[in-house]
Every structure is written in C-alpha cells, then in structure tokens.
Amino acid sequence: MQIFGKxxxxxxxxxxxxxxxxxxxxxxxFLAAYQCAPNADPFTRIGGTRLAIGVVTVVCLVLIxxxxxxxxxxxxVDGGGTRNNQDTPEARERFLExxxxxxxxxxxxxxxxxxxxxxLIGDCR
Amino acid sequence: MRRGQxxxxxxxxxxxxxxxxxxxxxxxxxxxxxxxxxxxxxxxxGAVAIWLLVIGLSYYATKGDPAKHxxxxxxxxxxxxxxxxxTVVLAAxxxxxxxxxxxxxxxxxxxxIAVAGERFWWRVAYDVDGDPxxxxxxxxxxxxxxxEIWIPVNKRSEILLGSPDVIHSFWVPSLAGKMDAxxxxxxxxxxxxxxxGIFNGACAExxxxxxxxxxxxxxxxxxxxFARYVRAQAEPAAVDExxxxxxxxxxxxxxxxxxxxxxxxxxxxxxxxxxxxRRTIAAGLLPMTxxxxxxxxxxPDHLKPGVEMPAFGVLPDAEIEQISEWLGSLE
Numbered sequence: 459m460q461i462f463g464k465x466x467x468x469x470x471x472x473x474x475x476x477x478x479x480x481x482x483x484x485x486x487x488f489l490a491a492y493q494c495a496p497n498a499d500p501f502t503r504i505g506g507t508r509l510a511i512g513v514v515t516v517v518c519l520v521l522i523x524x525x526x527x528x529x530x531x532x533x534x535v536d537g538g539g540t541r542n543n544q545d546t547p548e549a550r551e552r553f554l555e556x557x558x559x560x561x562x563x564x565x566x567x568x569x570x571x572x573x574x575x576x577x578l579i580g581d582c583r
Numbered sequence: 584m585r586r587g588q589x590x591x592x593x594x595x596x597x598x599x600x601x602x603x604x605x606x607x608x609x610x611x612x613x614x615x616x617x618x619x620x621x622x623x624x625x626x627x628x629g630a631v632a633i634w635l636l637v638i639g640l641s642y643y644a645t646k647g648d649p650a651k652h653x654x655x656x657x658x659x660x661x662x663x664x665x666x667x668x669x670t671v672v673l674a675a676x677x678x679x680x681x682x683x684x685x686x687x688x689x690x691x692x693x694x695x696i697a698v699a700g701e702r703f704w705w706r707v708a709y710d711v712d713g714d715p716x717x718x719x720x721x722x723x724x725x726x727x728x729x730x731e732i733w734i735p736v737n738k739r740s741e742i743l744l745g746s747p748d749v750i751h752s753f754w755v756p757s758l759a760g761k762m763d764a765x766x767x768x769x770x771x772x773x774x775x776x777x778x779x780g781i782f783n784g785a786c787a788e789x790x791x792x793x794x795x796x797x798x799x800x801x802x803x804x805x806x807x808x809f810a811r812y813v814r815a816q817a818e819p820a821a822v823d824e825x826x827x828x829x830x831x832x833x834x835x836x837x838x839x840x841x842x843x844x845x846x847x848x849x850x851x852x853x854x855x856x857x858x859x860x861r862r863t864i865a866a867g868l869l870p871m872t873x874x875x876x877x878x879x880x881x882x883p884d885h886l887k888p889g890v891e892m893p894a895f896g897v898l899p900d901a902e903i904e905q906i907s908e909w910l911g912s913l914e
Contacts, residue, residue: 498716500771501690540658567670571677578681583688 467532467554475525475562482518482569486511486576494582501581508576515573522566529558606756606783612803613758614775615687622680629672687759691773693738694809697721700744700751700764700786703793703890704853704866705730709813713743715771721745726817727841729853731861733802735809736779742772752788755801761787776803783867792889798867819844820856820913827909830902834895842913852892859914865890876907 465471493507494500533555542553602609611617643649649657697713699706699721707729713722721743734740744753744764753772754761762772776782786797804812820842822828828845831837837847843856858864861871865887869875879886880903881896895903 496717497768497770498714498719500688500715563666571674574674574677575681578678579685581685583685 465532467529467551467558471525471529472554472558472561475522475558475565478518478521478525479565479568482514483572485514486572490575497582500583503580504582505580508580511573511576515569518569519566522562522569525562526559526566529555529562533559605781606785608756610757612776612778612780612782613755614777615759615773616757617777618683618687619760622683626676688771688773689739691739691741693735693740694813695741695743696732696734697725697743697745698732698753698764700746700753700790700797702748702791703786703797703887705732705753705797705799706853707732709733709816711743713769715743715769717768719745719769720747720767721769726813727854728816728857729861730798730863730866731800731802732784733804733809733812734774734776735806736776736803738806739773739775742774744770744772749790750788751786751790751797753784754787755782755784755799757782758801758803763788774801776801779803779805781862785867793887796866796868796887798863800862800867802862815860816857818857822913825905825909825912827905827907827912830906831909834898834902834906836906839892855910855913857913859911871911873904873907873911876910877903880907 489507489510493504533552536548536552538556539552540556542549542556604610608616608620608623611620694709695711695713697706697708697711706727708721708725708727711722711725732742742753742762744762745768746764746766748766750766751764752761753764755774758774758776759772762770764770780803782801782803784799784801786794788794790797802812822842822844831842832846837845837849839849839851841848841850841854841856843854847855859871863869864871864875865879865883868886869879877900881898881900882894883890883892884894
C-alpha cells in the first residue's frame with residue numbers, strides 16, 4: 459500500500475540500520491577474538507584483521523548512510539515533524555520514518571565507535 | 584547533632600580513611616594505577632558536572648518557566664545537549680582509554696615472575712622463562728616462594744598468571760588493575776612500580792570459603808635489593824639438626840611442604856625454605872611470628888576456613904612450639 463506516493467515504512471525498514479550495526483559488532487568481535495584469544499603472541503601485528511574490519515566498516519557505514527538518506531527524504535516529504543500522538547496512518551508513517559532516521563544515526567555512530575580500537579591498537583596485547 | 588547525622592559523618596570519615604594505605608587504588612604507586620586514577624578523577628569530575636547540569640535543567644523544567652522558550656530552542660537543546668555532546672564526550676573518553684591500553688601492556692624490561700593462584704594462597708616462582716597463551720600451564724622451575732612477591736622499582740616486571748584449580752584474580756590496587764588467573768591459560772600482567780614500599784594484594788575473584796583470606800604482599804625494592812633477595816631465596820634452607828626439623832619430618836609436613844636442603848619436598852602447599860623471611864603467614868593473613876605459626880599449625884581451618892592443610896592440634900603444644908620455632912628460624 460502506498461501513502462503520499464512514496465514508500466511505506468515498516469518494522470523492517472526501522473530495524474535495518476541496527477541490524478547492520480549488530481552484524482558489524484559481531485564481525486569485529488568474532489574476528490578479533492579468533493585472532494587474539496590464543497593470547498600466545500600479543501605483540502605480533504594484526505594488519506589483516508584490521509584491514510578486514512576496515513573494509514567491512516566502510517561497507518556498513520555506506521549502507522547505514524543510504525538508510526539515513528532515504529529516511530531523511532521520506533520524513534522531509536511532508537515537512538518533517540515530530541508529533542506522534544495522533545491515531546492516523548500519516549502520523550504512524552511519520553513516526554516510523556523519524557525513528558528510522560534516529561536509529562540510523564545512532565547505528566552510524568556506534569559503528570564508528572566499534573572501529574576505534576583497530577585504529578589505535580595494532581596487535582593483540 | 585542528631586544520631587543519624589553523626590553516624591553518616593562517621594561513615595564518610597571511615598570511607599575516606601580507606602583512600603590511603605597499602606591497599607588502595609587512590610594511593611597509586613605504579614604507572615598503570617596512576618593512569619587509571621587520572622582517568623577516574625576526570626570521569627568523576629565530568630559526571631558530577633553533567634549531573635548538576637541535568638538536575639539544574641530538570642529543576643528549571645518543573646519549577647521555572649520553560650514555556651517561554653520556542654519549540655525550536657527545545658529541539659536545539661535536545662540535539663546539541665542530548666546527542667552531539669554525549670557523542671563527542673564518549674568518543675574522547677574512548678580515544679583516551681584505547682590509547683592508554685597498548686602503552687600499559689608493552690613488553691617488559693624487568694624480571695618474569697610466575698604466580699599461580701591456588702586455593703587459598705599464591706605460588707610464586709622467580710627467574711622463569713615462559714610466555715602467555717591459552718591451553719598452556721605456567722612455566723615450571725625457577726626460584727620458588729609464596730605469598731610475597733618482590734619486584735624492582737621503575738622496571739616493568741612481567742607477571743605470568745595461572746591456576747591449577749579455579750579462577751582467581753590477581754590484584755594489587757596500588758600498582759595496577761586486576762588480571763584473572765585461569766586454569767589452563769597463562770595471562771600476562773605488567774607491574775611497573777614507581778615507589779619503594781610494601782603493598783597489599785588480594786584475590787579479586789571469589790574462589791571458595793577462604794577467598795577473603797587469600798592475600799599477598801608485594802615488596803617493591805631497588806634493583807640491587809631485588810637481585811639479592813632472589814639470590815637468597817634460591818639458596819637452600821640454613822638447617823641444623825634441631826628437634827623442630829625432625830618433628831616436622833616425623834609428622835609428615837614434608838609430604839605437602841618443601842624445605843630445600845631437607846628431605847621435605849612436598850609440592851601441595853607453600854614452599855617453606857625461607858618462610859621466616861616473609862612478612863606474613865597464611866597468605867597475608869597474620870604477621871610472621873612463631874606464635875602465629877603455632878596457632879596456624881594447631882588449627883589452620885579456624886583461621887582460614889576451607890584450607891586444605893589438616894589441623895595438627897592433636898600434637899602436644901610443646902611439639903607444635905618446637906616446629907614453629909624451627910620454621911621461625913628459616914630466613
């Protein structure tokens with residue numbers, strides 16, 4: 459169903475960005491643990507792991523960036539607005555769009571935070 | 584003054600008194616403890632400032648006249664105060680903390696000391712050669728000791744931590760943060776003391792009934808004193824043909840304890856070769872005196888519930904005294 463001639467938001471569009479964030483978190487966590495859990499050689503550089511995390515981070519940030527762009531546009535079509543206390547399809551749509559935008563912003567920041575360790579720590583110590 | 588007020592003032596004074604002494608992170612005497620303390624003060628100051636700001640705002644919102652501001656101003660406050668400010672502050676703190684970590688864990692330039700957390704004491708070995716790692720046990724050999732660790736000042740000593748039984752955690756608050764001692768794994772902790780002195784350590788992971796009595800002492804000495812100490816610990820005990828020694832052997836103490844230079848070569852309990860050179864007995868529990876040694880031999884479980892050593896209270900007092908007198912001579 460189309461409302462206002464644009465895509466309708468739903469629960470899936472809402473959770474897309476946090477899902478990418480969760481994937482990024484697990485990817486970094488598993489890869490770093492796989493590399494460092496043996497704890498045998500804490501001073502060996504882990505360039506490959508850092509590069510892999512870097513590439514995945516860029517992909518995740520681009521995807522989340524696209525979600526930010528889309529939700530911003532959808533939300534701005536009707537001039538934005540943050541009143542969500544009406545029982546109408548328009549208000550529901552606006553609520554979903556604005557929530558998606560906020561969640562995508564949060565996910566973008568979180569992915570950057572998760573990547574900071576590989577920028578500052580070059581080995582397993 | 585009301586009773587409630589008096590007791591709260593008393594509790595504050597009691598709490599403040601724990602900010603100095605040999606077992607507090609507030610009295611930092613090591614590089615890691617100093618960095619963590621600086622981080623703590625910055626976090627505390629920031630948290631208090633933010634708390635006051637938020638409480639002030641909520642007071643203004645309920646008691647003041649927030650309606651005179653436009654909705655746009657409110658929204659701006661939320662975006663800058665609620666989103667941008669916390670993100671920037673958290674990013675700065677994360678950057679600071681992450682920058683600190685690899686620096687604190689850089690390679691050691693001092694001795695490597697193996698420390699095993701055992702229920703409920705610390706097995707120590709100087710001059711060991713080993714590495715950290717998983718599916719690994721602590722390196723064997725070295726100069727054995729227990730419950731008292733000497734390290735040189737202004738050197739980065741590497742403590743290799745392991746355990747043969749359950750998970751313990753090694754913590755000397757004045758010198759550095761905690762590190763777990765995990766069975767089947769060797770963890771690494773760097774201690775870099777900046778002051779001479781004697782510091783208390785503790786097991787910081789609940790490990791059984793006498794967990795609270797599983798302490799240790801860390802003696803920070805000059806490099807020369809440290810080398811002299813380890814050399815002395817490597818020597819066998821200065822034994823003579825005393826009655827205490829024969830009673831020690833007759834009663835089977837050597838089945839669990841080693842006294843190098845005698846037939847006692849047990850490996851279950853602490854090495855007693857130079858037991859009298861330590862400051863405490865029973866893992867930091869009591870000062871090293873012959874009376875305390877006698878009390879511990881007679882009823883170890885009474886002082887340290889759950890300890891593996893059986894009580895020897897059945898022995899005549901005179902014999903216990905002779906054993907403890909002999910142990911008290913092993914410097």
